[in-house]
Amino acid sequence: MATQLPTQQDLLDSLYDDLSCFRKLINRLNDEEQQTPITPEGWSFKDFLSHMSHWKAATKMVIVAYTHDQPLPPVTPSGDKANAEAREMDKELSLPEVHNYWEETHMHLIHLIADDLDDKKLQEKVRSPWDERTTESLCEMIVTICEHDAEHFELIEQYFEIGSEL
Numbered sequence: 001m002a003t004q005l006p007t008q009q010d011l012l013d014s015l016y017d018d019l020s021c022f023r024k025l026i027n028r029l030n031d032e033e034q035q036t037p038i039t040p041e042g043w044s045f046k047d048f049l050s051h052m053s054h055w056k057a058a059t060k061m062v063i064v065a066y067t068h069d070q071p072l073p074p075v076t077p078s079g080d081k082a083n084a085e086a087r088e089m090d091k092e093l094s095l096p097e098v099h100n101y102w103e104e105t106h107m108h109l110i111h112l113i114a115d116d117l118d119d120k121k122l123q124e125k126v127r128s129p130w131d132e133r134t135t136e137s138l139c140e141m142i143v144t145i146c147e148h149d150a151e152h153f154e155l156i157e158q159y160f161e162i163g164s165e166l
């Protein structure tokens with residue numbers, strides 16, 4: 001039996017949970033903490049926000065093109081090398097610029113889902129933003145982004161020992 005995919009409302013709830021976590025973290029962590037490396041590879045909270053924004057923006061571009069019957073954008077490079085290159089490019093962005101990039105991209109995705117993707121449309125399949133050979137439902141694509149954010153936010157919360165009570 002096929003697994004039931006999340007509904008439009010489920011996806012919106014998940015995205016609003018991510019937004020709440022983002023706001024909690026930027027209010028809880030000072031500027032220095034947000035820019036301090038927290039992984040062996042030297043990634044900071046700021047780096048993770050920028051990284052999440054890139055993936056969200058790539059997903060958003062595919063969804064916008066698909067829902068407006070436009071050609072899909074080129075595949076976004078993925079993997080450790082691509083992530084490292086994107087991270088290096090974003091080093092010059094200020095912390096407020098990274099905050100704005102994350103929040104604007106996130107809010108645009110929320111509005112896109114609320115305004116253009118009902119439960120039926122969410123089942124439609126389209127090429128993945130990061131793999132030319134893979135197609136998946138719009139819903140699965142958005143679930144991947146939600147899981148990606150949640151994974152990174154969890155790592156950040158664990159590092160700074162921030163519980164869900166905040």
